Amino acid sequence: MLALRASHLSKTYAGEGAPVTVFSDLSFELVEGSFAAVMGPSGVGKSTLLHLLGGIDWPEEGRVEVFGQPLSELSPRERARFRNERIGFVFQFHHLLPEFTAEENVSLPHRIAGLSAEESLRRARDLLSRVGLSDRGGHRPRALSGGEQQRVAIARALARGPSLLLADEPTGNLDAEAAANVFDLIESLHRERAMTTVLVTHNPDLAKRCDKIFTMSQEGIVPSARFSGRERG
Amino acid sequence: MTFESFVAFRYLAASRRSAHVALISTISVLGLAVGVAALIISLALLSGFQDRIRLQMAERTPHLTVSPARGDRLADPDAVRKVLEALPGVVEDAPAIEGRGWLADARGGTILPVRYRNLPPDGIAPASSEAAVPARISGAAAARLDARAGSLLRVVSSHTRLSPIGPIPIETIVRVVQVRRSGALEKAPELEVPEATARLLTGMPTGARRYEARLADPESAELAARRVAAALGPAYRTQTWRDLNAPLGFALRLEKAVIFATVALVIVVAALNIVSNIALLVVEKKRDLGVLSSLGAQPRSLARVYLTLGASIGALGTAGGILVGVAVAELLDRFRLVPLPADVYLISHVPFAVHPGEVALVAVFAFATAVAAALLPARAAARLAPGEAVRLSR
Numbered sequence: 001m002l003a004l005r006a007s008h009l010s011k012t013y014a015g016e017g018a019p020v021t022v023f024s025d026l027s028f029e030l031v032e033g034s035f036a037a038v039m040g041p042s043g044v045g046k047s048t049l050l051h052l053l054g055g056i057d058w059p060e061e062g063r064v065e066v067f068g069q070p071l072s073e074l075s076p077r078e079r080a081r082f083r084n085e086r087i088g089f090v091f092q093f094h095h096l097l098p099e100f101t102a103e104e105n106v107s108l109p110h111r112i113a114g115l116s117a118e119e120s121l122r123r124a125r126d127l128l129s130r131v132g133l134s135d136r137g138g139h140r141p142r143a144l145s146g147g148e149q150q151r152v153a154i155a156r157a158l159a160r161g162p163s164l165l166l167a168d169e170p171t172g173n174l175d176a177e178a179a180a181n182v183f184d185l186i187e188s189l190h191r192e193r194a195m196t197t198v199l200v201t202h203n204p205d206l207a208k209r210c211d212k213i214f215t216m217s218q219e220g221i222v223p224s225a226r227f228s229g230r231e232r233g
Numbered sequence: 234m235t236f237e238s239f240v241a242f243r244y245l246a247a248s249r250r251s252a253h254v255a256l257i258s259t260i261s262v263l264g265l266a267v268g269v270a271a272l273i274i275s276l277a278l279l280s281g282f283q284d285r286i287r288l289q290m291a292e293r294t295p296h297l298t299v300s301p302a303r304g305d306r307l308a309d310p311d312a313v314r315k316v317l318e319a320l321p322g323v324v325e326d327a328p329a330i331e332g333r334g335w336l337a338d339a340r341g342g343t344i345l346p347v348r349y350r351n352l353p354p355d356g357i358a359p360a361s362s363e364a365a366v367p368a369r370i371s372g373a374a375a376a377r378l379d380a381r382a383g384s385l386l387r388v389v390s391s392h393t394r395l396s397p398i399g400p401i402p403i404e405t406i407v408r409v410v411q412v413r414r415s416g417a418l419e420k421a422p423e424l425e426v427p428e429a430t431a432r433l434l435t436g437m438p439t440g441a442r443r444y445e446a447r448l449a450d451p452e453s454a455e456l457a458a459r460r461v462a463a464a465l466g467p468a469y470r471t472q473t474w475r476d477l478n479a480p481l482g483f484a485l486r487l488e489k490a491v492i493f494a495t496v497a498l499v500i501v502v503a504a505l506n507i508v509s510n511i512a513l514l515v516v517e518k519k520r521d522l523g524v525l526s527s528l529g530a531q532p533r534s535l536a537r538v539y540l541t542l543g544a545s546i547g548a549l550g551t552a553g554g555i556l557v558g559v560a561v562a563e564l565l566d567r568f569r570l571v572p573l574p575a576d577v578y579l580i581s582h583v584p585f586a587v588h589p590g591e592v593a594l595v596a597v598f599a600f601a602t603a604v605a606a607a608l609l610p611a612r613a614a615a616r617l618a619p620g621e622a623v624r625l626s627r
Contacts, residue, residue, distance in 0.1 A: 047624065056527045057620025076532050084529020091623065095524045099247040109528045111236040156528070 002068070003032040003164060003196035004053055009062035011048050022048050026062070028214070028221050030198065032163075035190050037207035038200045039224070040216030046200040047168050049216070053198065054087050054166045055079050066164060084113055088157030088195075090186075092169040094149040096141040102152045103128055103137035109159040127155040131185055147178030154185060158193070165190065165197040171206065179203070237534055240525070241541035244514065254513065261510045262550045264503030269554020269599045270561065272496045276591045277562035279492055281584030283485050290481070294474040295445035296454045298329070299461060302470045306440050313444045316464045320457055322448045327354050328441030330431035334390040334402075336370075336424060338378045341387065345377050349388065349424040351431035353447075366430045368407035374423040375412040384409045388424065390434040403434055414579075493594075500599050504606035507546055511539050511610040515617075522614055523622025536615035543607020544600070551599040555592060562587050 010024040022045040030036055038046050051057035052064055055071045064071045067086065074082060096105045103124040110120035128137050131151040141149055150170055157165060167186060171179035183206050190197045199210065207213050213224040234242075248254040299313050307313055310328060317326040331350035337343065352369065365385055370378075380386060386407050393400035407426055432438055448454060454473035462471045475482055515522070522535055562585040565571060569582035 048620075051620035051624070054527065056523070056623065057618065080526065080529050080531045082529075083527060089524075089527045091524075095520060095623065097521050097524065099243045108236075108525070111239060112525070112529045112531075112534070114236075117234060117239070160529070 001032045002029055003034065003066070004028065004030040004198070005063075005065040006049070006053060007063045007065075009049075009052060009059045009064070011045065011052065011057075011059050023216075023218075023220070024061075026220050030196065030212070032067070032196050033194060034212055035187070035197045035210045036199065036212040036214060037210040038198060038214045038216055038221070039202065039204070039207055040221075042202075044216045044218065046216050049221070050166045050168050050198065050200055054089055054164075055083055056089070084109060085160055086163050088160070088162035088165045090150070090153050090157045090165070090167040090170045092172045094141070094146075094153040094173075096149055096152055096156070098141055101138050101140055102133065102144065102148075105141070105152055106137075106155045106159055109156065113160060124155070124159065127159060128152070130189075131155045145178070146174050147181055150174060150178070150182045151185060154182070154189070158189060161193070163195055165195050165199075167197065167199040169200050169202065171201065171203060179206070183209070235537075236530070237537035238541050241538045241545065244518065244538070245542060245545050248514070251517075254510075254517065257506070257510045257513060258546065261503065261507045261546050262553065264506050265500065265547065265550025265599060265603060266553035266557060268497075268500035268503045269551050269595055270558035271499050272493065272595045272599075273555065273558025273587070273592060274562050274565075274585070275492050275496045276489065276595070277558075277566075277585040277587045278583065279489055280586040280588050280591065281566065283489070284586045285580060285584060286481070286485065290478045291451040291474055294477050295329075296448040296451050296474045297323075297446040297457055297461065298443055298472050298477065299446075299465065300443040300470050300472070302468055305442055307442065307444065308468060310441045310444065313465065313469065316461055317444060317446045320446070320460060322450060322453055322457060323446050324449050325354060326444060326446040327351070327428070329443040329445050330428060330435055330437060330441060332390060332392065332431075332435040334388055334392075334434060336374060336378065337387045337389070338380065339385045339387065343378055345374065347374060347388070347423045349390075349426060349431065349434060351428040352425045365406045365408035366426055367410040368430075369411040369413055369425040370409055371423040372412055372414050375409070380409050380412070382409055382412060388426070388434065390436075392434065392436040394436065403436065405430060405433065497598060500602055503550065504602045507543055507603055507606040508609055510546065511543055511607045512613070514542065515539060515610045515614045519617065519622045522617050523619040523624075526617070526619030527623065532615040535617070536611040539611035539614050540604060540607050543611070544604050546607075547600045547603025550603065551596050554599065555596060558595075559587050559592065 006026065006028040009026045011022045012019045013022060026049070028049070038049065040046055048057065052059050053066065055064070055066070058072070066082070069082065071079060071082070097108070100108070103121055106124035106127055107120035110123055111117070125134070125137055128134055131154060133148060133151055133155070136144060136148060141152070144152065154170070165186070170186065171182050174182060186197065186199065187209060201207050214221050215224045248258050297317070299307070299317070301307055314326060317323055329350060331348065333346065333348055335344050336347040368386070370380060370386070375381065378386065386409060388405050388407055390403040392403050394403050407430070426434070448457060451474060454475065458471045458473045462469070465471070525535060565583070566585035571583035573580060573582055575581040
């Protein structure tokens with residue numbers, strides 16, 4: 001079954017002068033359970049594609065289906081609930097909320113879903129323990145290292161047990177060792193939770209560890225030749 | 234605690250660490266508090282004076298009057314008296330015997346038109362040993378006639394009696410036993426004489442044009458009036474002291490409404506500051522809004538976060554303003570901190586009266602204005618495109 005189907009997407013941003021077309025007529029499909037990397041030069045629209053796939057931005061043209069659900073057919077309220085239940089986001093700069101502790105950050109998706117503070121925090125602590133940060137839950141983001149911040153961000157993205165994880169250069173801001181650790185964590189969680197994961201990266205070594213690699217350019221997005229024997233889909 | 238309150242209170246607490254946000258938040262809260270305090274003090278000042286005026290109204294005006302619906306005499310004064318005497322809370326009732334005439338000093342050098350009426354039953358004790366009837370005159374009349382306690386005055390009624398030489402005015406000599414200080418709401422007649430004298434002057438030996446009653450509690454006048462009207466039927470008209478002073482009562486209410494509307498502008502200006510405060514927070518937290526949206530927060534929830542912030546600022550400012558306003562008004566009144574020249578005014582200090590109902594009205598107005606001020610930036614937060622918020626904040 002297809003986890004993602006993006007058909008003929010066009011996206012333009014209002015620039016200071018003329019509008020900037022990020023991409024046009026872009027189509028993309030991914031089967032459920034895939035661990036896919038999206039590579040390509042800066043400015044080609046990788047992050048924008050991830051935002052469209054996750055329903056936090058919308059195309060001028062085209063259609064996005066996530067697990068068979070066309071996002072354009074959902075109301076803003078339904079789309080928000082869909083994101084809460086089915087999609088997890090990890091951003092390059094972790095984007096943790098600085099006013100909240102690590103465990104509060106991880107508990108936020110549960111609070112949004114309406115769970116009590118106690119239950120949300122209990123689940124958040126469990127998840128922080130899973131990402132190896134059981135002793136850092138009470139710290140605010142600024143008291144954590146870059147790698148730890150990104151681990152908290154991953155825990156937050158997985159809080160509601162999403163079927164789709166969208167990670168936008170999650171290791172782009174980390175040193176090599178921290179990046180390898182974070183990637184290991186994403187990979188192990190992907191296998192463990194049988195999710196569909198789309199990961200934007202500039203690091204070919206990390207991309208090689210994915211099942212699929214897509215390369216984005218001005219012409220569109222295409223699957224790359226196999227790097228390893230792990231391609232499944 | 235809901236998700237929205239959880240985020241809003243954390244933002245509010247954290248804003249203290251951001252110097253410029255903390256400054257603007259403090260100014261918002263202080264602005265609102267100053268507005269609320271100013272409004273409470275203004276209304277307390279107005280209420281202080283108006284309460285005195287109402288007290289004078291209630292003192293100087295009969296609490297209940299019963300007059301004929303048609304004609305100028307009560308058809309059955311005894312029935313009216315019985316109904317009034319049977320009414321609970323009535324402390325005094327008497328017919329009103331009044332008329333117009335002229336008042337002259339003993340030499341007849343100064344003559345002035347005068348309204349006279351009978352004294353209330355417990356008015357002044359008649360001086361039985363004297364031939365002249367005791368009378369109470371107003372301060373203004375006393376000044377014009379250069380009269381003081383003990384002075385003899387001549388009263389000439391506009392009514393006449395028949396004499397062998399034809400109709401002649403009814404007149405009598407009165408001795409001033411009391412000069413009444415004129416109040417600001419002086420509606421009482423210039424001359425008050427015993428009932429028998431008043432009847433003589435008006436040529437009305439029996440009956441009455443009107444009956445009046447005083448109540449232990451003037452505030453119960455409306456209820457008492459309804460009971461009297463029910464007992465006497467449509468041939469009689471029953472009015473309360475409020476009815477008799479309706480134009481003044483309206484003017485007092487209008488005055489208070491105008492003061493409220495004018496001083497409330499301070500609160501509106503303070504609310505504009507709240508708009509800029511919340512708008513600044515929306516801009517500062519744009520990335521967070523995008524992140525929360527990516528986590529599944531509803532647009533309505535994001536708006537509620539900022540509405541809760543507005544409500545929190547509103548609650549803090551309103552509570553602070555109430556504390557300061559009530560405390561200042563109470564201190565000014567209790568310690569009489571604003572004196573008035575007692576020989577010019579009837580009171581020696583500016584009175585302040587805090588009415589809980591008015592404080593509640595100010596609180597509701599201030600809080601609602603603060604929440605309304607947060608509506609605009611809150612709607613902007615709800616309309617924010619999450620992807621753009623995240624993208625532009627990288």
